[in-house]
Amino acid sequence: MIYDFIVVGHGLAGAILAYTLRKKGHQVMVIDEPKPNSASNVAAGLLNPLAGKRFAKSWMADEFIPFADAFYDELERRFQKPLFYHKPIYKIFSSIEEQNNWMAKSAGGGWGDYIQDTYTQSKGEPAVHDENGGIMIGRGGYLQVSEMLFLLAQELQELGLLLPERFEMTHLQLDKEGVRYKHLVAKHLVFCEGYQVIHNPYFKWLPLQPTKGEVLEVKADNFAPECIYNKAVYVVPVGEGRFKIGATYNWRQPDEQVSREGEQELTERFEQITSHTYSVLEHWAGIRPAVRDRRPLVGVHPEHAQLSIFNGMGSKGVMMAPYLADHYAAYLAGQAELLPGVNISRYLSLYYE
Ligand SMILES: Cc1cc2nc3c(=O)[nH]c(=O)nc-3n(C[C@H](O)[C@H](O)[C@H](O)COP(=O)(O)OP(=O)(O)OC[C@H]3O[C@@H](n4cnc5c(N)ncnc54)[C@H](O)[C@@H]3O)c2cc1C
Numbered sequence: 001m002i003y004d005f006i007v008v009g010h011g012l013a014g015a016i017l018a019y020t021l022r023k024k025g026h027q028v029m030v031i032d033e034p035k036p037n038s039a040s041n042v043a044a045g046l047l048n049p050l051a052g053k054r055f056a057k058s059w060m061a062d063e064f065i066p067f068a069d070a071f072y073d074e075l076e077r078r079f080q081k082p083l084f085y086h087k088p089i090y091k092i093f094s095s096i097e098e099q100n101n102w103m104a105k106s107a108g109g110g111w112g113d114y115i116q117d118t119y120t121q122s123k124g125e126p127a128v129h130d131e132n133g134g135i136m137i138g139r140g141g142y143l144q145v146s147e148m149l150f151l152l153a154q155e156l157q158e159l160g161l162l163l164p165e166r167f168e169m170t171h172l173q174l175d176k177e178g179v180r181y182k183h184l185v186a187k188h189l190v191f192c193e194g195y196q197v198i199h200n201p202y203f204k205w206l207p208l209q210p211t212k213g214e215v216l217e218v219k220a221d222n223f224a225p226e227c228i229y230n231k232a233v234y235v236v237p238v239g240e241g242r243f244k245i246g247a248t249y250n251w252r253q254p255d256e257q258v259s260r261e262g263e264q265e266l267t268e269r270f271e272q273i274t275s276h277t278y279s280v281l282e283h284w285a286g287i288r289p290a291v292r293d294r295r296p297l298v299g300v301h302p303e304h305a306q307l308s309i310f311n312g313m314g315s316k317g318v319m320m321a322p323y324l325a326d327h328y329a330a331y332l333a334g335q336a337e338l339l340p341g342v343n344i345s346r347y348l349s350l351y352y353e
Pocket residue numbers: 008009010011012013014015031032033034035038039040041042043044045046047165166167168192193194195196212213214215246247248285286287288289311312313314315316317318319
């Protein structure tokens with residue numbers, strides 16, 4: 001059996017790419033070493049069209065979001081399970097100055113249904129600190145990432161299309177027809193290893209910046225908001241009085257251990273949003289595959305046409321991966337030009353250095 005693709009890594013990137021390639025009729029084999037604290041497994045799963053301090057619409061949000069909506073919808077129907085929760089995101093103004101900045105920025109209009117409401121004073125939710133008001137952002141929500149990965153992996157396993165083990169470079173052979181890996185033969189291999197690509201001899205020249213993030217799950221009493229809150233951190237209601245609070249950003253010391261500093265930062269910021277009493281239930285740390293220019297890393301190796309990479313989703317994998325997987329599959333089939341903004345060719349000078 002000659003596979004069309006071997007996909008290495010079954011986090012958000014590899015899982016969505018493998019599913020997309022299979023849907024387009026390709027024969028795909030996935031190799032993944034299960035990792036409970038992978039970026040995907042610890043992610044809060046947020047999709048926010050308007051992230052960042054400068055109130056800018058996320059890059060390509062108009063293209064990515066409808067695609068992501070349809071993609072997660074399809075998986076929900078396939079597995080008969082809710083996976084993506086559409087929820088407005090209440091971005092609380094941290095100061096009057098921030099409110100003024102937004103008022104000036106929004107005066108020109110053009111935000112469509114990304115903005116549901118603007119509050120110039122508190123919305124009035126008890127025990128929530130929003131004295132300067134905020135904006136209610138539409139078209140966002142959160143994905144149960146680990147649940148989705150579990151369902152997709154289970155399906156692959158049932159079909160015999162998942163090798164749950166570490167991919168070892170020493171077993172990889174490249175030849176004119178494609179690649180050989182142990183007993184597997186394929187025309188093409190795509191690496192989706194998340195931050196671990198920094199150890200990959202074929203792609204470690206790319207400027208991936210491993211960025212640690214920590215997340216808490218807390219239980220808060222008598223707090224049942226309809227929206228996700230955001231002021232320095234996100235407070236995501238995940239049901240039964242539980243909330244995910246995240247996340248921290250640390251690129252100076254990207255280890256995978258939870259820390260007291262991380263917990264303190266998250267609880268302090270949570271307390272700046274609400275004075276509801278709470279207890280911490282869980283604490284996770286993972287490493288994001290972030291990139292210097294905050295754009296994904298997608299494309300074929302400059303010298304080995306049978307190897308490529310689909311990575312660098314940074315902190316926006318939930319929003320970007322479905323569209324980019326479809327786009328990359330079309331590119332690999334010769335049906336589209338690769339978006340210059342994601343193409344690894346933008347860093348080619350680093351390869352030849
Ligand atoms: C704390 C935190 C919060 C986040 N919150 C959000 C959020 O709210 N919204 C959002 O969109 N994004 C969020 N992110 C970012 C998001 O998690 C990433 O963009 C995304 O998960 C990256 O997916 P990935 O598949 O590239 O990498 P990973 O999730 O790291 O998956 C890589 C997979 O490849 C496997 N692998 C690697 N090397 C090998 C090998 N040699 N052999 C076999 N298997 C291998 C790993 O075991 C793993 O299963 C968050 C990240 C963190 C850390």
